[in-house]
Amino acid sequence: MGLFSRRKTTEPAQVEGLDALDREEAEGPDDPTGAAQDDTEGEAAGQEPEGRSAPGSEADAAARGEHLEAGPYDESEAPEEDRIDLGGLQVPTVDGMELRMEVDQRSGAVTGANLVIGGSSLQVQAFAAPKSRGLWEDVRSSLRDSVVKQGGTAETRxxxxxxxxxxxxPVKRADGRTAYRPARFIGVDGSRWFLRGILTGKALADPEQSRRFETLLSRLVVVRGTGAMAPQELIPLHLPGERPGLEQIRSAPLDPLARGPEITEVG
Structure with a gap:
């Protein structure tokens, strides 16, 4: 296991659940290959519309790889494993993994966890969901629209x-040029909860690294609890306590959407 650090965030929108996506997540775009391209700011207008396949259909999901476990798990179904207790999430211990917690500076609330391995980061958050349906399709559509409005590109796969x-x-660099920040958004609808992961960094262009994070995501446990919660409300998290292999340190804030290859616009 690696290090534990706290990331302070200054925008309270991050503790308001999925309604804050326009401000929070739209800052994380993605090119899964990481290959350099010549882009124009008008690309987003030609983006093909998102599909509306039913969850679980052949068009909606690729074959579940053998590298995955059966999760992410609901607390009631999770197998026994040594995990770090973060309240609404339980994270398995992984050699070389650095755990960085996001803490809202104003309220002191823990708003998310970043699982960092080898220069890549998986930000994870869990939200309450209705009994009758999942949230990912609606969240995905809203996020896509937000990114496109900001001049970015978004596509489903x-x-x-x-x-x-x-x-x-697109983001403006210090030298005035435009760069593009890539990200891969993964959503899982569970039993009265929704888990969202944002993968950034080298893993976007490295299939082996990507599979490592997919395996990690499939081992997470969501602790929804039995109390009443509004749909899209962030399931509360807390900082982990002292435990073997987990050293508490202070470090510079981690922006999970700032990592990974940047593609600079030519011209």
Whole structure:
């Protein structure tokens, strides 16, 4: 196991659940290959519309790989394993993994966890969901629209957990040029909960690294609890306590959407 650190966030939108996606997640676009391209700011207008396949259909999901476990798990179904207790999430211990917690600076609330391995990061958050339906299709559509409005590109593709969203958002560099930040959004609808993962960094262009994070996501446990919660409400998290192999340190804030290859616009 690696290090534990706290990331302070200053925007309270991050503790308001999925309604904050326009401000929070749209800052993380993605090119899954990481290959350099010449892009124009008008690309988003030509983006093909997102499909509306039913969850679990052949068009909605790629074959579930043998590298995955049966999760992400609901607390009631999770197998025995040594995990780090974060309240609403339980994270398995992995050699070389660095756990960085996001803490809202104003409220002190823990808003997310970043699982960092080898220069890549998987940000995970869990939200309450209705009994009758999942949230990922609606969240994915809203996120896609937000990214496109900001001049980025967003497209869906089949993934091992179902339909994923691949985004790339333009950002201005210090030298005035435009770069693109890539990210891969993964959503899993569970039993009265929704788990969202944002993968950034080298893993976007490295299939082996990508599979490692997919395996890690499939081992997570969501602790929804029995209390009443509004749909899209963030399931509370807390900082882990001292335990072997988990050293608490302070470090510079981690922006999970700033990692990974940046593609600079030519011209």
């Amino acid at each position: 089949p993934g091992v957990f179902g339909t994923e969203l691949i985004t790339r958002l």
